Amino acid sequence: METSLARGLMSNEEWAFFERFILAARAPNGRKPADHRLVLDGIFWIARTGAPWRNLPEEFGKWSSVYRQFQRWTLVGLWGELMDALNQSAAVPDALQMIDSTVIRAHHQAAGAKRGTPRQGFGRSRGGFTTKVHLLVNAHGLPMRAEITPGQTSDHLGFDLLMADNLPRPSVLLADRGYDADSIRTKMEARNVLPVIPTRKSRKTRIAVDRSLYRLRNLLERCFNKLKNARRVATRYDKTAESFLGFIDITSIRHLST
Template sequence: MIVAVRRPHGHKPESHRFVLDGILWVSRTSAPWRDLPEEFGKWSSVDRQYRRWKLAGLWELIPEALNDSPAVPDSVQMVESAHVRAHQHAAGAKRGPPKEGPGRSKGGLTTKIHLRVNARGLPMRTEITTGQTSEYEGFDMVMADKLPPPSVLIADKVYDADRIGEKVEAHGGVPVIPMRRNRKIQEPLDTVLYAGRNLVKRCFNRLKHTRRLAIRYDKTAASFLGFIDIACIRLCLRH
């Protein structure tokens, strides 16, 4: 159930269903808000309601409710990150926290999406940072939650760090992370478990079917993260 979030003297939308459909249409097509078809309502009203729901924490509450289900397999979890190119319209946001706008890396203006998924390859937690931010910082962000700790954590070798392994083991988990070549002592890797890492790659692939995620058009981090949450909600509901 979606509850209206508006100013005390604001007008109640005629249909929240049309507003939600309009938000989903923009998310799927990545079209500007001004190009929203009239059947969804006035574009400025839909845009305003999207931001109000975001500020109210609606887009974060729904994934949390889905992850609280006992049917969610959370014993095996995976983490991964991916770069997203930023459109020129995403630049020029007001000065704020470092992660507010896209960062600069070898690929130009980019944003990095950090993702934590369960054993079914469905999103559990998402965060965004500038493109040049390390995976170590992104790992701390997606794992800093009240979600159940993993019994097995699978990740790429970019997450090979002593403190990451120690953090997983401190919660009773087993890290399945290939070691970097410069490690003096190379420990064996469970290749059977590590083969399951393709699930997080496939999750990113499905999320980027939402064109608003394939290229970042939003100036603010909150707005872009809201569209990421919407894509995650649709993916979880379909599976």
């Protein structure tokens, strides 16, 4: 247990940043946890190891208490607020952004949530029972926003989910040929954004692509690789879309804050 506690805990600088958001998210009439920092470290431990909640080491507190706190913070949108704040504080130029998706295999125990599997972001693709994660990253390859859809969903829908009006508008957007659609190019041109997207083989009119600029998209692939080092992201164990997306955001937060 000493090894698991010593590895991956928050630094004092990280906690100083997180604390003000966590205190603001606490219900005014709710009972104050014994240690917010320990609870958050416990959530980070679950995300990194992929362990079931019941296997949470006792040093982090009672597993059911940590789980309930995770649910509260997820439902009030704490993780999204932290993502936005970290992106704003990083002062990374917004001129270049990248978008892509990856398919995550869902564990069979993740099925069975209320409202049906499609509403919870489950579907069927070549990988079987899957969820698709759509990700937008900045010029440094750091996550800006994530959304999930059923595994068979087109990247076009993920594009509409990610490119929200409240995010910084890029000057250049990099994407693979899965996003080569007239509707996407029209939307980007309307926003004065240059789409750097290779054309599909079926497109009659070829569109030139700056290959030296397009090579930067490997930063996005590296970002996916780092996020999947968290086992709770690499495999979906969560029944609800909110919980799984919460773990994606939590892993992104650690990536942004370290």
